[in-house]
Amino acid sequence: MLDEIFKAFPDLSEAQRRQFHMMTELYPEWNEKINVISRKDIDNLCVNHILHSLAIAKFIKFAPGSRILDMGTGGGFPGLPLAVMFPDVAFHLIDRIAKKLRVASDIARQIGATNVSFQHGDIGECHEKFDFVVSRAVMPQPDLMKLVGKNISPIQRNAIPNGLITLKGGDINAELGRLASRSEIIPISDYFQQPFFATKMIVYTAK
Numbered sequence: 001m002l003d004e005i006f007k008a009f010p011d012l013s014e015a016q017r018r019q020f021h022m023m024t025e026l027y028p029e030w031n032e033k034i035n036v037i038s039r040k041d042i043d044n045l046c047v048n049h050i051l052h053s054l055a056i057a058k059f060i061k062f063a064p065g066s067r068i069l070d071m072g073t074g075g076g077f078p079g080l081p082l083a084v085m086f087p088d089v090a091f092h093l094i095d096r097i098a099k100k101l102r103v104a105s106d107i108a109r110q111i112g113a114t115n116v117s118f119q120h121g122d123i124g125e126c127h128e129k130f131d132f133v134v135s136r137a138v139m140p141q142p143d144l145m146k147l148v149g150k151n152i153s154p155i156q157r158n159a160i161p162n163g164l165i166t167l168k169g170g171d172i173n174a175e176l177g178r179l180a181s182r183s184e185i186i187p188i189s190d191y192f193q194q195p196f197f198a199t200k201m202i203v204y205t206a207k
Contacts, residue, residue: 036075
């Protein structure tokens with residue numbers, strides 16, 4: 001199944017390929033102890049979790065030196081796969097569930113992802129600034145923007161304005177409401193052809 005990742009990103013270094021390979025071994029091992037991915041879905045780790053996270057890397061190439069906050073990371077998605085993809089970018093992963101963060105932290109350590117930091121707690125306890133906030137289906141876009149708007153830096157260094165990038169499914173237009181005018185919806189099927197992505201979207205909202 002790693003072939004699907006390598007085919008989508010043919011320019012990965014040997015180090016990055018090794019890190020993704022280690023992920024596919026470590027997540028199932030951890031999942032036996034702490035359920036961070038549903039048991040019926042762990043066999044789809046490569047596509048439904050790693051490749052899904054990496055859709056953001058098709059949408060934007062984060063500039064070296066950027067700082068990215070992964071809000072509600074759970075077991076490390078989308079933050080950890082993105083940290084492997086962008087080794088020159090700093091990722092800060094936050095979640096309220098300590099045991100899930102423990103899994104993500106241990107996997108980051110074992111694969112040698114030194115550009116990742118972790119915070120156990122609520123987003124209200126995070127006062128740092130980031131170029132982008134990323135998240136995977138944590139809550140509606142307007143609610144999430146209310147929480148993380150204070151964390152989005154006014155200093156620009158990327159090709160698009162700083163903001164919020166989420167991975168979602170469902171009726172996005174109805175959800176966006178007043179954010180629609182400064183948002184963009186990108187079907188992930190534009191990038192990946194697997195059936196899983198037929199209804200999946202990237203939603204980008206500028207700050």
